[in-house]
Amino acid sequence: MSFFNKIFVGSVLLILGFSTVSLADESAKLVVEGQPMITRVKAPSHMENVDEIRSGWTFRIKETQSLQMDDFENPGMIFVDKGLDLWNKVEGSKNKACASCHDDASEFKGLRTVMPRWNESANALWSLEDHVNNCRTEQMGAEPLKWGAAPMDSLIAVISLQSRGMPMNVKIDGAVAPLWEIGKELFYTRVGQLDMACSNCHEDNYGIMIRADHLSQGQINGFPAYRLKNAKLNSIHARFKGCMKNIRATPYKVGGDEFRALELYVASRGNGLSSEAPSVRN
Amino acid sequence: MKIDRRGLLAVGGSLACTTLVPFKAIASETDEAIAKFTGGANIGTGGITLTTPEIAENGNTVPISVESGKASSIILLALGNPNPNVATINFGPLSGSRMTSTRIRLRKTQEVVAIAKLEDGSFTKDVKTVKVTIGGCGG
Amino acid sequence: MAKGVKPRIKVPKQASAGDMITIKTLISHKMETGLRKDSDGNKIPRSIINRFTCDFNGENVVDVGLDPAISVNPYFQFNAIVPESGEFKFTWYDDDGSVYEKAKKITVT
Numbered sequence: 001m002s003f004f005n006k007i008f009v010g011s012v013l014l015i016l017g018f019s020t021v022s023l024a025d026e027s028a029k030l031v032v033e034g035q036p037m038i039t040r041v042k043a044p045s046h047m048e049n050v051d052e053i054r055s056g057w058t059f060r061i062k063e064t065q066s067l068q069m070d071d072f073e074n075p076g077m078i079f080v081d082k083g084l085d086l087w088n089k090v091e092g093s094k095n096k097a098c099a100s101c102h103d104d105a106s107e108f109k110g111l112r113t114v115m116p117r118w119n120e121s122a123n124a125l126w127s128l129e130d131h132v133n134n135c136r137t138e139q140m141g142a143e144p145l146k147w148g149a150a151p152m153d154s155l156i157a158v159i160s161l162q163s164r165g166m167p168m169n170v171k172i173d174g175a176v177a178p179l180w181e182i183g184k185e186l187f188y189t190r191v192g193q194l195d196m197a198c199s200n201c202h203e204d205n206y207g208i209m210i211r212a213d214h215l216s217q218g219q220i221n222g223f224p225a226y227r228l229k230n231a232k233l234n235s236i237h238a239r240f241k242g243c244m245k246n247i248r249a250t251p252y253k254v255g256g257d258e259f260r261a262l263e264l265y266v267a268s269r270g271n272g273l274s275s276e277a278p279s280v281r282n
Numbered sequence: 283m284k285i286d287r288r289g290l291l292a293v294g295g296s297l298a299c300t301t302l303v304p305f306k307a308i309a310s311e312t313d314e315a316i317a318k319f320t321g322g323a324n325i326g327t328g329g330i331t332l333t334t335p336e337i338a339e340n341g342n343t344v345p346i347s348v349e350s351g352k353a354s355s356i357i358l359l360a361l362g363n364p365n366p367n368v369a370t371i372n373f374g375p376l377s378g379s380r381m382t383s384t385r386i387r388l389r390k391t392q393e394v395v396a397i398a399k400l401e402d403g404s405f406t407k408d409v410k411t412v413k414v415t416i417g418g419c420g421g
Numbered sequence: 422m423a424k425g426v427k428p429r430i431k432v433p434k435q436a437s438a439g440d441m442i443t444i445k446t447l448i449s450h451k452m453e454t455g456l457r458k459d460s461d462g463n464k465i466p467r468s469i470i471n472r473f474t475c476d477f478n479g480e481n482v483v484d485v486g487l488d489p490a491i492s493v494n495p496y497f498q499f500n501a502i503v504p505e506s507g508e509f510k511f512t513w514y515d516d517d518g519s520v521y522e523k524a525k526k527i528t529v530t
Contacts, residue, residue: 376480
């Protein structure tokens with residue numbers, strides 16, 4: 001049997017549910033360092049086709065799941081450490097570090113759960129990356145950090161960690177309402193050579209296997225997420241980009257308008273789930 | 283629109299893009315590593331437990347653990363890797379139960395072998411097959 | 422010295438004499454296997470942690486030889502028996518000759 005035939009038949013078996021091993025322990029409870037996380041909850045009312053939302057953690061195999069339950073085991077915490085070093089590092093023309101003004105990152109408790117959100121003074125939808133770069137350019141006189149690169153993701157992990165366990169609570173009305181609608185439309189729009197939408201996988205088919213990948217709801221409550229695949233933190237937009245490449249679509253720009261709107265919409269599909277960052281994923 | 287089988291099949295195919303680079307671990311390398319450890323002695327079974335996931339979500343980080351109550355040392359081998367050696371653990375006088383957990387890299391589906399040298403000088407082994415399906419592509 | 426290397430350990434602060442305790446160790450290290458090629462097709466040289474040891478008051482707990490098949494950021498969990506109060510010493514040996522050390526005291530009651 002040729003290589004491609006094997007893959008083809010293998011895929012058919014997996015998709016028809018002939019996979020012999022159930023990979024994930026779907027009833028497992030996520031407790032991180034003694035703190036229980038909400039990993040399954042009633043879907044927010046704006047979601048018409050899903051009753052219960054579930055963290056991506058519930059779809060992982062137990063070995064991957066357990067990596068997230070103990071901060072020593074969680075490789076994402078290495079990047080939190082690196083982020084803290086950066087927090088204290090003086091940079092820019094004003095000779096300041098983040099710590100010069102925010103001596104303790106714990107002042108950002110809760111911030112992750114409401115991001116992205118409307119920023120009045122900028123008259124724009126802001127992700128956490130925008131706060132970091134705004135402070136770097138305006139408060140420190142330093143260069144902005146690149147979205148999706150390790151220094152940015154590490155700082156965002158430090159900020160996000162302060163909200164760990166708190167339920168996601170992104171606002172979708174008011175000034176952001178039109179952007180939320182755009183994000184929703186993007187989620188349901190088929191793109192790429194495979195002509196698929198996010199929803200085809202993460203709404204219509206979560207729970208099935210795509211080869212060895214147990215398909216989740218595509219939630220972002222765990223981001224930035226440490227992935228076994230690339231052994232580093234992955235930002236929200238980088239993850240979106242990866243999924244678009246998988247369906248052979250030209251990805252939107254990281255930090256661009258489409259992904260910002262999509263981030264808002266996808267975040268709102270997770271309202272009620274605990275923020276888990278830094279989570280561990282496959 | 284519900285199941286889009288054609289699309290998912292195509293994705294299943296595309297995820298295979300970089301997997302299965304044909305590579306045979308040279309059997310003699312494995313034999314050599316084992317001979318170096320055992321000096322050619324017979325290897326029994328029992329008294330050692332190797333724990334691995336049945337299917338690894340990603341070959342880059344496969345958590346494994348091994349325990350053998352009376353071991354003075356243990357070697358770990360991955361028979362399908364370019365180089366079968368993984369680690370050699372020597373237990374000192376202050377080690378507690380003779381166990382260790384670590385994380386290893388597996389290039390493809392293969393057998394992982396743990397061989398313990400016991401305090402009485404005899405050898406015992408345990409073998410587990412780990413399926414590795416994602417070879418480093420896909421989202 | 423390789424970049425970004427940082428050893429971490431988790432040891433209980435206290436134990437009773439003769440107790441068996443669990444120790445976790447992790448060192449951030451890229452563990453370059455020597456099998457990869459860079460974008461120009463040149464082999465990236467091997468650069469790994471090749472040995473890790475843990476001693477307590479000068480006596481050995483474990484001595485581990487590592488090969489490139491150990492994952493990025495080598496992690497080891499194991500047990501130790503603590504006869505008395507004292508200090509654990511952890512040592513990691515890098516291919517490039519660097520040696521990283523960390524120590525941790527424990528009180529035995």
